[in-house]
Structure formats: C-alpha cells, structure tokens
Amino acid sequence: MKNKLDHVDFRILTILAEDAQTPYTEVAKKLIISPGTVHLRMRKMCDLGLITGTTLNLDYSKIDWKLTVFLGIYLTKSTLYKDVIVNLMEVKEVVNVHHVTGKYDIFIKMHAKDSIHYREVYQDSLLTIEGIKAVESFISVQENLTRHIEFN
Amino acid sequence: MKNKLDHVDFRILTILAEDAQTPYTEVAKKLIISPGTVHLRMRKMCDLGLITGTTLNLDYSKIDWKLTVFLGIYLTKSTLYKDVIVNLMEVKEVVNVHHVTGKYDIFIKMHAKDSIHYREVYQDSLLTIEGIKAVESFISVQENLTRHIEFN
C-alpha cells in the first residue's frame, strides 16, 4: 500500500493534518506543484482509505464537559468482546473504543461534564453492561499532546 | 462559557465535526441561516478556544504503521511528571500524552510500524526516560469507534 505513495503525498498529509482547512491552492504553492495535483493526490489517498475523513479539534472543557476519562475494562469472558463493544458504542459519552491485548480486554475513552455525570455514566451505563467484570478508570488531569506521527 | 453558545452553534459543530471540509454555504443551507452567520459563529467558537483546529482522520495501517499501543506509565515519584512528559513528547511515535489519576501516573498512545519497531521505541525511547518506573502496554487489536460527544 505504501509504495503507492511518495514524498509529495506525505508532505500534503503533513500540511493538512496540521490544518485540514488549508486551501489546496496554498498547499500547492508550498510544494511548488499545481492545485490540480493536490486535488488528485488527496482523492487518491481518500480512495486508498488512508484518509478517512476530516474533523474539528475541540476543547470540551470550553462547553463545560470538564472530564476526560480512560477506562480499562475486564470481561467475564474474553470472547464476549463483540457484544460488549456494541453496547459500549451506544453510550454517547464514549468517544473511543479499542479491543486490546494485555491486562484489559477493552480500552475506552469517554467525556463527562463533571464527576456527578461521570458517576452516573459509570454506574448506570457501563457497569450494567452484561459481560463486563470490572473497570479501572484513569481520569485525565491534563492533556499534553495530540498530534500525528511524522510522515516520511 | 457555555452560555455564549446556542443550539445553532452546536448544530454547526455537529456538521463540521463530522466533516470539517463541509463548505459553510452547505452548513448554512442545512440550518436555514446565511453563510455569513456560519462564518461568524465559527470565528466566535475559534476565538473562545472551543475549536482548536481541524485535522485529517488517518488510518495509519494504510501506510504500514500497523500497531496502535496504549501505555500506562508508573513513575518512580509522581512529582516527576513534568519532566517525564517533556521527554515523552520528544518521542515521535507518541501521539497522545495524558497526565492521569488512578493506577498509572501518565497515559500515552503511540503508533509503530510493526512489533520490531514497537520494541525499539519501548526499550530505547521509553524505558530509558528518567523517572519512569514501569510501563504496562495494551496493544490495540481493533479500533471500533472514534467520534465526538453529542452537542446539545
């Protein structure tokens, strides 16, 4: 898959991963290629499934969702992961679900307005899911970094 | 902070969080407001610090970075977190760093090309950081969900 991509593609990715709203004309100018080429390369990378979309980076604390929590989930039986994941995805405070190997079976990230809201979600929406044996939580005190890998 | 935002702002956020490249004219049409208003609201939300940027969603496996790993880090002394975080941020495979409460002191997310690459980063770049006592890793077998909270 990677051999379909070259250095120009990676430089386009680097610029747009930094700010997805950068006009293609500006990307083209920076890389000294034509806007048409940027457009073509972007379509190629979307078609390849490398670029799956674009989104806003949001600081939830600014709308009074003050808590970010990571949760490591133990299942009663590891094979139950599929059903549990489906149930987790229905909890709207959950923004990220990973099936993992290691101490935990599933790893999730969620947001909550405050500790009361968090406890509600935890007790009423998470612990009640069938197949979950136990949950360990890690409350984020501070996010220090969110970025992409370097493309090259 | 939240009282500066209304339902229209949240609907704009919802649309653009889904696809940050949606033209403002299209957002305006969906919400039956003028493009100028979308522009104004967006600038307000950027100025408030709610929107911190825009980015691409990427599937790293498509460029042969096959591993996503979460790592829970124990420090020799919890007060060392600042220095350790600075050092972690210099490891380019690390894309996310959170200072957390709970069993671990710091929680990070990283990507690697394969298990050899991962072991190199783990042994040479992470375990060598002064102040880190131990690390527990969770290799993501599958990402099932990445989304935003529902705004309202």
Place this chain on the structure above:
DNA sequence: GGTGAAAGAATGGAAGC
C-alpha cells in the same frame, strides 16, 4: 501522471436592518 486555465462555487468582509 502532471499542468494550467477556466467556470462555477465558497470565503470573508462591509454596510444596512
């Protein structure tokens, strides 16, 4: 597989309501 130009569309101010 890239370029550059051109038609159509979007952006981002300003003036008025």
Place this chain on the structure above:
DNA sequence: GCTTCCATTCTTTCACC
C-alpha cells in the same frame, strides 16, 4: 447580531503536455 451583497479566492475539471 443576522442578512445580503460582492470582490476576492478557491475548487475541481479537462484538454494538453
């Protein structure tokens, strides 16, 4: 604080290289 208007800028296609 929203809207409409408009000059400027961007997108996206396509004939050509």
